[in-house]
Amino acid sequence: MRSIRVASVALLSTAAFALAAPMASANDGGTTPNVTSFGFTVSPSTVAPGGTVTLNATGCQEPLVKVSSGIFDAVELNEVKPATAKVDADAKPGAQYEVTFDCKGEKGTTTLTVAGHSTGTGTGTTTPSTPSKGVKAGLGGGAGGLNGTEIAAGSALLAGALGGGVFLMRRRAGDQA
Numbered sequence: 001m002r003s004i005r006v007a008s009v010a011l012l013s014t015a016a017f018a019l020a021a022p023m024a025s026a027n028d029g030g031t032t033p034n035v036t037s038f039g040f041t042v043s044p045s046t047v048a049p050g051g052t053v054t055l056n057a058t059g060c061q062e063p064l065v066k067v068s069s070g071i072f073d074a075v076e077l078n079e080v081k082p083a084t085a086k087v088d089a090d091a092k093p094g095a096q097y098e099v100t101f102d103c104k105g106e107k108g109t110t111t112l113t114v115a116g117h118s119t120g121t122g123t124g125t126t127t128p129s130t131p132s133k134g135v136k137a138g139l140g141g142g143a144g145g146l147n148g149t150e151i152a153a154g155s156a157l158l159a160g161a162l163g164g165g166v167f168l169m170r171r172r173a174g175d176q177a
Contacts (some may be wrong), residue, residue: 036108040065040101048115050089056082060103071097071112087114 038059047053057065057077065077072085091097094116101108 036103036106038101038103038106038108040108040110042099042110042112045111046113046115047087049087049091049093051087052084053087053112054082054084055099057101057103062104066102067099068102069097069099069112071114
């Protein structure tokens with residue numbers, strides 16, 4: 001009887017990991033290319049402190065796309081028309097900032113680099129530095145960004161775990177009687 005219980009738990013655990021594995025590989029923390037159902041660009045990708053960039057998003061079904069970054073004030077793209085943003089004048093040369101485009105909760109990011117300055121050695125090379133602004137607080141990476149597939153998979157895992165627990169408890173009660 002004990003071997004049957006162990007086999008049941010092993011089978012449920014394997015099923016849970018098998019269902020969760022594709023989810024883990026789909027969101028690996030940003031090491032895969034930034035693929036979204038809509039397109040977005042920041043032009044130019046390198047800008048001087050105090051300069052202006054053009055923001056563009058295409059293919060979003062929502063008429064409003066929100067664009068945010070730690071280097072300029074938040075911008076809203078209406079009716080998929082490009083907009084401009086003025087980069088902070090105190091941005092540190094050589095620093096890289098993340099620019100986030102939000103289309104109906106689906107987020108895509110790209111990097112905006114602040115034009116570097118000469119190191120004084122005459123070579124014209126740039127020196128990287130850290131961003132001048134602090135961390136942007138919020139809900140975190142995954143909160144609010146769940147889609148229907150993720151919710152269904154999570155619900156299925158919970159239902160499977162609950163069903164397995166009830167099954168084992170009933171089996172245990174039947175063995176004791």
